Structures are given as C-alpha cells and as structure tokens.
Amino acid sequence: AIRMTQSPSSLSASTGDRVTMTCRASQGISSYLAWYQQKPGKAPKLLIYAASTLQSGVPSRFSGSGSGTDFTLTITCLQSEDFATYYCQQYYSYPRTFGQGTKVEIK
Amino acid sequence: EVQLVESGGGLVQPGGSLRLSCAVSGFTFSGHDMNWVRQAPGKGLEWVSYISSGTIIYYADSVKGRFTISRDNAKNSLYLQMNSLRAEDTAIYYCARGGSGWDYWGQGTLVTVSS
Numbered sequence: 773a774i775r776m777t778q779s780p781s782s783l784s785a786s787t788g789d790r791v792t793m794t795c796r797a798s799q800g801i802s803s804y805l806a807w808y809q810q811k812p813g814k815a816p817k818l819l820i821y822a823a824s825t826l827q828s829g830v831p832s833r834f835s836g837s838g839s840g841t842d843f844t845l846t847i848t849c850l851q852s853e854d855f856a857t858y859y860c861q862q863y864y865s866y867p868r869t870f871g872q873g874t875k876v877e878i879k
Numbered sequence: 880e881v882q883l884v885e886s887g888g889g890l891v892q893p894g895g896s897l898r899l900s901c902a903v904s905g906f907t908f909s910g911h912d913m914n915w916v917r918q919a920p921g922k923g924l925e926w927v928s929y930i931s932s933g934t935i936i937y938y939a940d941s942v943k944g945r946f947t948i949s950r951d952n953a954k955n956s957l958y959l960q961m962n963s964l965r966a967e968d969t970a971i972y973y974c975a976r977g978g979s980g981w982d983y984w985g986q987g988t989l990v991t992v993s994s
Binding site: 773804806808810814815816817818820821822827859861863866867868869870871872873 | 937
C-alpha cells in the first residue's frame with residue numbers, strides 16, 4: 773500500500789496568515805492526489821483533486837501543487853472558517869490511502 | 880440537491896453483524912462509483928471499500944473476507960454488510976461518491992463494537 777505522510781501534524785496560525793502544509797507519498801502517484809477539509813463532527817469536504825484542480829465552489833485562497841511524491845496545500849489569507857483538519861489522499865492505486873492529517877488551529 | 884444518507888449503525892457485540900445503507904438522491908446513482916470510508920473516534924480517515932458503477936469491487940485488507948459492499952441501482956442505495964465485527968471496527972462510517980476525488984459524502988453513521 774502507498775503510504776501518505778503529512779507534515780506538520782498541526783500548526784497554529786492567525787486569521788490572514790498564509791499557511792502551507794505538505795503531503796509525501798511513499799512512491800510516485802503522478803497527480804492522483806486529493807485534499808479534503810474536515811471540521812469537527814462533519815464529513816470531509818473535497819477541496820482539490822488532480823493535485824491542483826480546485827473543486828467547484830471552493831474559495832480561490834486554497835491551492836494545491838506537486839506531482840510524483842511531493843505535494844503542497846496552501847491557504848492564502850486564512851479565514852476563521854478554515855480552522856479544521858486537512859487530509860491528503862492518493863487515488864493512484866488501491867487501497868486508497870490518506871495522510872494522517874494536518875490540524876490548523878488558532879494561534 | 881445531491882444527498883447521501885447513511886443508516887444502520889448502532890451498538891453490536893464482538894463477532895456480530897450489521898448492515899449499513901446509504902440512500903442517495905439528486906444524481907444518477909447507477910452512473911457513479913461509490914465508496915465506504917470510516918473514521919475511528921479521534922482518528923484519521925480510512926478507506927474501507929469501493930464499488931464501481933459496473934462490477935468492480937475492492938476492499939481494504941483490514942475488512943477483506945468480513946465486509947461485503949453492494950449496490951441496488953433501482954433503489955438508489957449502497958450497502959455494506961459487516962460480519963465478524965471487532966472492537967477495532969468501531970468508527971463513523973461514511974459513504975462517498977466518486978472514483979477519484981470524492982465530491983459528495985454522507986453525514987456518517989456510528990458503529991460501536993463492544994460487549
């Protein structure tokens with residue numbers, strides 16, 4: 773199985789900050805990567821797929837980049853509603869696997 | 880409006896069985912791949928099973944041989960039959976649409992395996 777490793781596990785930031793988190797795959801997955809946002813008690817929400825394609829309705833302050841094994845999710849100008857946990861997921865092969873998550877907390 | 884609504888969760892003893900359902904509306908169910916994903920309390924996301932719009936099925940190793948995914952396109956419903964349940968199967972179970980990025984998710988149903 774492909775292992776997905778996210779860093780950091782958590783970060784503290786303030787509203788208006790630029791936030792970057794990374795996801796590394798244990799083997800190349802081309803651009804078959806999605807990012808999800810999850811808030812407490814809620815289902816995950818798809819933010820980005822194909823590593824850099826913004827899902828319809830997702831604010832443009834979210835962006836993704838990378839291919840192969842290294843990927844990045846960036847949130848420019850962090851908003852209060854962005855405090856949540858973010859997961860990357862590969863869909864290059866089965867079993868589908870997720871990173872362990874990056875929790876974005878209020879500083 | 881797209882909706883996915885899970886049901887069937889509950890408290891079950893180790894070794895027992897449960898059948899989860901996911902009722903969908905707002906899109907052509909028969910044309911979409913579907914998944915079950917679970918999340919243990921306070922933990923991350925774990926993919927459980929996939930069923931294509933056709934007949935392709937995959938399972939996570941942790942549930943293979945114990946869980947069975949199926950769908951009834953006439954009823955716009957996805958199912959997960961869970962047998963030989965273990966304490967480590969305790970989680971919120973979500974159904975999610977898609978083969979690539981999963982764009983619609985249900986609200987989840989809680990399965991607790993405990994004596």
